[in-house]
Amino acid sequence: MITDFNALVNLGKNLPQKRLVVCGGENETVQRAVKHAADLGLVKAILVGPADKIRETQCKVGLEAEVVDAESREEAAAKAVALIRTGEADILMKGMVDTSVLLKEVVNRETGIRLSGLLSHVTVFSIPKLNRLLLATDCAMVIAPDFTDKVRIIDNAINVAHALGIAIPKVAVLSATEKVNPKMPSSEEAAALARHFAGSEDVIVAGPYALDNVISEEAARHKGITGGAAGAADVIVFPGIEAGNIFYKTVVHLADAVPAGIVVGARSPIVLTSRADSEQAKFYSIVLAMVV
Amino acid sequence: MITDFNALVNLGKNLPQKRLVVCGGENETVQRAVKHAADLGLVKAILVGPADKIRETQCKVGLEAEVVDAESREEAAAKAVALIRTGEADILMKGMVDTSVLLKEVVNRETGIRLSGLLSHVTVFSIPKLNRLLLATDCAMVIAPDFTDKVRIIDNAINVAHALGIAIPKVAVLSATEKVNPKMPSSEEAAALARHFAGSEDVIVAGPYALDNVISEEAARHKGITGGAAGAADVIVFPGIEAGNIFYKTVVHLADAVPAGIVVGARSPIVLTSRADSEQAKFYSIVLAMVV
Numbered sequence: 001m002i003t004d005f006n007a008l009v010n011l012g013k014n015l016p017q018k019r020l021v022v023c024g025g026e027n028e029t030v031q032r033a034v035k036h037a038a039d040l041g042l043v044k045a046i047l048v049g050p051a052d053k054i055r056e057t058q059c060k061v062g063l064e065a066e067v068v069d070a071e072s073r074e075e076a077a078a079k080a081v082a083l084i085r086t087g088e089a090d091i092l093m094k095g096m097v098d099t100s101v102l103l104k105e106v107v108n109r110e111t112g113i114r115l116s117g118l119l120s121h122v123t124v125f126s127i128p129k130l131n132r133l134l135l136a137t138d139c140a141m142v143i144a145p146d147f148t149d150k151v152r153i154i155d156n157a158i159n160v161a162h163a164l165g166i167a168i169p170k171v172a173v174l175s176a177t178e179k180v181n182p183k184m185p186s187s188e189e190a191a192a193l194a195r196h197f198a199g200s201e202d203v204i205v206a207g208p209y210a211l212d213n214v215i216s217e218e219a220a221r222h223k224g225i226t227g228g229a230a231g232a233a234d235v236i237v238f239p240g241i242e243a244g245n246i247f248y249k250t251v252v253h254l255a256d257a258v259p260a261g262i263v264v265g266a267r268s269p270i271v272l273t274s275r276a277d278s279e280q281a282k283f284y285s286i287v288l289a290m291v292v
Numbered sequence: 293m294i295t296d297f298n299a300l301v302n303l304g305k306n307l308p309q310k311r312l313v314v315c316g317g318e319n320e321t322v323q324r325a326v327k328h329a330a331d332l333g334l335v336k337a338i339l340v341g342p343a344d345k346i347r348e349t350q351c352k353v354g355l356e357a358e359v360v361d362a363e364s365r366e367e368a369a370a371k372a373v374a375l376i377r378t379g380e381a382d383i384l385m386k387g388m389v390d391t392s393v394l395l396k397e398v399v400n401r402e403t404g405i406r407l408s409g410l411l412s413h414v415t416v417f418s419i420p421k422l423n424r425l426l427l428a429t430d431c432a433m434v435i436a437p438d439f440t441d442k443v444r445i446i447d448n449a450i451n452v453a454h455a456l457g458i459a460i461p462k463v464a465v466l467s468a469t470e471k472v473n474p475k476m477p478s479s480e481e482a483a484a485l486a487r488h489f490a491g492s493e494d495v496i497v498a499g500p501y502a503l504d505n506v507i508s509e510e511a512a513r514h515k516g517i518t519g520g521a522a523g524a525a526d527v528i529v530f531p532g533i534e535a536g537n538i539f540y541k542t543v544v545h546l547a548d549a550v551p552a553g554i555v556v557g558a559r560s561p562i563v564l565t566s567r568a569d570s571e572q573a574k575f576y577s578i579v580l581a582m583v584v
Contacts, residue, residue, distance in 0.1 A: 129545070129546045129548075130546070143473070143475050143476050144476070174534070174538060175534055176533045176536070176537035176538070177537075181435070183435050183436065184436070184534075211541035211545075212541040212544070212545055215546070219545065222567070222568050223567075223568065238534075240534070240535075242466070242468045242478050242535045243532075243535035243538050244468070245502060245503070246466060246468070246530070246538065247538055247539070249502060249507075250503060250542045250546075252504070253421070253504055253507055254419055254421045254422070255543075257546075275514070275515075276504065276511060276514050
């Protein structure tokens with residue numbers, strides 16, 4: 001079981017090298033993160049985008065990679081996604097391109113790479129105050145998930161947890177309380193999601209929970225909450241993107257957390273870090289995509 | 293302007309002593325926090341509840357206080373609220389009593405102490421990574437606020453900010469993005485709230501914001517976001533109680549934050565910390581209530 005990012009990197013080292021295609025490969029921070037992964041032998045890179053700009057950055061960064069020229073960002077997205085579709089690359093990464101432009105190609109019915117389920121974002125956090133990795137979903141992608149979407153969001157997260165060696169992940173569906181309250185729809189939905197997954201052998205889904213009772217054993221004990229995901233969740237599921245996004249920003253900016261983020265639900269994992277994410281966060285996201 | 297809890301305590305010391313009534317005064321952690329405030333001369337306490345149990349705890353803690361006997365928690369709530377209503381006490385504090393029992397008395401039309409607006413919860417956080425206090429609302433009380441409720445939640449928070457000496461508080465209305473997105477109602481509501489308060493002279497209300505852009509100057513600069521509450525909000529307003537509650541739990545458990553929390557909108561501030569809050573958090577909440 002992977003409990004920190006060093007162990008994640010070691011797991012990646014034991015896997016066959018993957019081919020990583022970067023859409024908008026001219027971005028310097030992205031190239032540095034890719035170089036870090038390439039130097040460890042984890043990936044071989046293909047950079048798609050304006051060839052002259054890509055090569056300019058390569059000179060600075062020293063990254064060796066195949067270059068595929070594309071004049072516009074739309075062209076870059078189409079070419080990068082095509083490389084996944086044809087099996088010439090294993091992992092897709094967002095570089096200097098708007099998320100909307102890249103995802104439009106990903107979900108294209110004719111030429112895209114979406115599977116039958118839902119694309120959702122899974123973040124793996126390393127947080128100094130926790131002695132394990134914490135998965136969180138969805139902090140960045142699915143705007144207004146309904147019940148079926150949430151089932152799929154959880155399914156996607158379970159796959160990531162299993163890939164990290166967590167045999168029976170404890171998935172906590174969050175609300176603002178641990179009691180079902182008809183005035184708080186998120187608490188009722190959490191209970192319904194727990195019922196939906198009841199009886200599964202390879203996952204425990206429980207809720208509703210207030211956050212403290214699934215990240216702190218002491219808080220759970222103090223409130224007399226046991227079983228399910230009490231005290232130590234592996235995965236937290238947010239009631240909506242606002243809460244997820246606020247959690248993400250809070251732990252990164254106020255709790256020194258390092259995030260690794262990928263989009264799952266497509267034929268390949270997609271590394272979709274934001275411009276504001278650090279080189280380190282981008283590197284760990286690449287390694288996470290390798291392993292999933 | 294008050295930028296940390298020490299300054300808050302010093303401000304309290306310069307104010308006339310207040311009379312604090314505790315509903316359910318037999319709780320030990322509450323008594324210790326009250327003793328701390330009493331020893332500094334900030335408050336004089338009245339403890340309402342089962343007299344024998346209250347005195348038992350007093351023996352342990354060493355808190356001198358007037359005791360008002362009440363057999364049931366309902367009776368304690370009624371007697372404590374009555375003391376505020378008749379002007380015999382200035383601050384109401386929740387001790388060993390369910391929040392619902394206490395608030396039922398607070399909002400009673402005949403005998404309660406609610407003003408015409410909305411009761412809402414304001415938390416003041418001291419967070420190690422920030423060099424100022426951060427106000428947050430509503431993390432604990434109003435379950436499903438509509439637009440009018442949110443206006444009142446903001447009004448209540450502005451009053452607290454002014455009491456802390458922040459002449460023109462920067463209030464950031466949060467969403468998961470800083471762009472208005474019709475698919476994300478919280479972003480549209482944030483923009484509408486900003487419009488509602490436009491032109492106010494004693495407050496700046498702006499939004500929507502993703503959290504990072506109002507707690508981190510660097511994040512705001514990186515995204516080119518300026519003006520309004522960019523970089524340094526004094527008050528953050530959550531889209532709903534789930535996001536607020538998750539933020540509260542995250543900063544307390546993962547970012548070593550100390551919270552002080554009160555309910556505002558009644559004739560007196562109400563110290564309404566939860567059982568899980570520390571003695572320190574309860575003490576600072578008392579001081580906050582003194583000052584507001």
